[in-house]
Amino acid sequence: MMDNYLASLLTEQVNSRTKEIDCCDTAGILELINAEDRIVPEAVGKEIPRIARAVDLIVSAIRDGGRLFYFGAGTSGRLGVLDASECTPTFGVSHDLIQGHIAGGDTALRNAVEDSEDSEDLGRDEIARLGITAADVVTGIAASGRTPYVLGVVRQAAAVGAKTIGITTNPDSILQREVDICIAPVTGPEALTGSTRMKSGTAQKLVLNMLTTATMIKLGKAYGNRMVDLNATNGKLVDRARRIFRDITGGSEEDAQKYLAAANMRTKLAILMYLSGLEAADAQAALDENADNLRQALSRLGIEAPATNG
Numbered sequence: 001m002m003d004n005y006l007a008s009l010l011t012e013q014v015n016s017r018t019k020e021i022d023c024c025d026t027a028g029i030l031e032l033i034n035a036e037d038r039i040v041p042e043a044v045g046k047e048i049p050r051i052a053r054a055v056d057l058i059v060s061a062i063r064d065g066g067r068l069f070y071f072g073a074g075t076s077g078r079l080g081v082l083d084a085s086e087c088t089p090t091f092g093v094s095h096d097l098i099q100g101h102i103a104g105g106d107t108a109l110r111n112a113v114e115d116s117e118d119s120e121d122l123g124r125d126e127i128a129r130l131g132i133t134a135a136d137v138v139t140g141i142a143a144s145g146r147t148p149y150v151l152g153v154v155r156q157a158a159a160v161g162a163k164t165i166g167i168t169t170n171p172d173s174i175l176q177r178e179v180d181i182c183i184a185p186v187t188g189p190e191a192l193t194g195s196t197r198m199k200s201g202t203a204q205k206l207v208l209n210m211l212t213t214a215t216m217i218k219l220g221k222a223y224g225n226r227m228v229d230l231n232a233t234n235g236k237l238v239d240r241a242r243r244i245f246r247d248i249t250g251g252s253e254e255d256a257q258k259y260l261a262a263a264n265m266r267t268k269l270a271i272l273m274y275l276s277g278l279e280a281a282d283a284q285a286a287l288d289e290n291a292d293n294l295r296q297a298l299s300r301l302g303i304e305a306p307a308t309n310g
Contacts, residue, residue, distance in 0.1 A: 009170050011143055011196050015189035033198070036191045040199050043169075043185035044206045050183045051207060054139075054165050055214045057181065061137045061163060062097065062219060063291075068212075069132060070100040071153040072141035073117030075197040076167075076204060077102030078109055080141050083208040089237065091212075091221040092229035092266075098212060101126060103149040116149065123152025127160060134161030139211075141204055142166075143196035145173020145184070154178050167207055169200040183207055220293030223248060224308035228268040228294055232260070241267045247308050249274045268294050276301055 006012060018032050044051075058068050070080030077100070084100030087093055103122065104113030116122060132138060138157035140150040145168035154164045155178055166179035169187045176182035185207065187199040216222065221229040226248060232241040242256040248271050249255070255274060263270035263280055272283045272294060290297040298305050 005146060005174075006144065009144055010186065010188060011169055011190060011200055012194050013189040014193050015191060018191045021191065033191050036188075036199055037202060040185070040187055040202045040206065043187050044203055044210075047183050047185050047207070050181055051210050051214075054181045054183060054211060055218065057163055057165070058137050058211065058215045059218045061135065062215070064135060066133075066135035066137060067096060068098045068215075069130065069136060069138045070098075070141060070208070071102075071123065071126065071138065071150055073103035073108075073147050073149050074112070075201045076141040076143060076147075076150075077104075079201060079204050079208060080139070081109060083205075083212055087212055087216070089231045089233060090227055091216045092231050093216075093221075099130070101130070103147075117147050118149070120148040120152035120155075123149040123154075124156040126153055127156040127162075132157060132160060132162055137163045137165065139165040139167060140175060140179065141168075141208075142173075142175055143169045143200040143204070145170045145175040147175075150175065151178060167204055169196070169203050220291060220296070223268070223271070223294050226308055228271065230267060232265045232267065238265070241265065241270075245270055245274070248306055250306065268292075272297060275303055275306070 021029055021032050024032065070084055072080045081100035081102055084098045087098045088095055102108045104116035107113060108116065138154060140154040142150040151174060154166065157164050164179040166175040166182040168175050168184050171184055171186055176184060185203045187203050190196060190198045226244045228244060230237055230241060232238045241260060242253065244267055245251060245256040245260060251274055259270040259274045263273060269280065269283055269287065272287060273280060275298065276283060278286065286297045286301060290300055295305050
């Protein structure tokens with residue numbers, strides 16, 4: 001039965017547009033792949049209503065003390081881990097707030113551990129292992145929409161009361177029937193039959209980018225399009241923090257260095273200190289009273305929100 005299900009998947013069908021791709025020269029191969037890739041953004045765009053519902057669900061959960069988890073196998077799992085791991089430096093959130101997990105554990109990030117995805121019990125066990133509760137949001141990522149590990153995760157997550165999201169690139173999947181919200185951009189047959197690391201993986205990456213970026217914007221982690229909560233943990237990010245400070249405040253490079261140092265390299269806090277004249281503790285209190293939202297804190301203090309330059 002499962003083999004029949006797999007054979008019926010849209011992502012497993014033969015792509016009539018690329019069936020002679022092996023006869024092309026190098027440029028021809030690349031043009032065919034690029035033509036298929038251009039299908040992906042439109043497919044993702046059609047899912048925006050469901051992505052928006054998922055973002056609002058995640059924002060509500062995080063505001064109430066919950067966390068966001070990604071689970072997947074193979075390419076899907078690696079993409080979830082990638083998106084989750086980049087949220088800490090980009091938005092200054094804890095590693096625990098947004099987590100990515102892959103069937104087979106960290107070894108599977110570099111080496112294929114293909115059989116681990118076939119265990120629904122392994123997926124179920126993840127919920128207890130990670131202490132997932134009704135406060136959390138669990139996202140299962142599976143191009144096929146039927147990966148046993150992912151199904152085990154979302155079924156057990158639902159059993160403990162957690163909200164569930166599914167991301168797949170096949171319509172009418174098993175996963176869709178198991179989750180609260182299913183995001184399913186239909187990207188069609190792959191350029192290489194069944195190679196879902198291609199269009200399917202690209203679609204998943206775009207969706208994950210949208211989920212976390214929109215969530216963080218709604219949680220006040222951006223001012224305009226500037227990442228005011230980034231963790232300035234290396235030279236590149238320190239330079240970016242200084243530029244963000246200058247762009248928003250209009251201050252000098254010397255001001256940026258002075259206020260960032262006084263704010264322990266917390267960009268948002270440094271900006272509020274400069275614009276309000278408050279010391280670090282009072283500026284932090286103002287942020288705390290305004291859900292850590294810089295624009296809202298400025299408004300409450302009677303300070304006109306500056307336009308961003310650049």
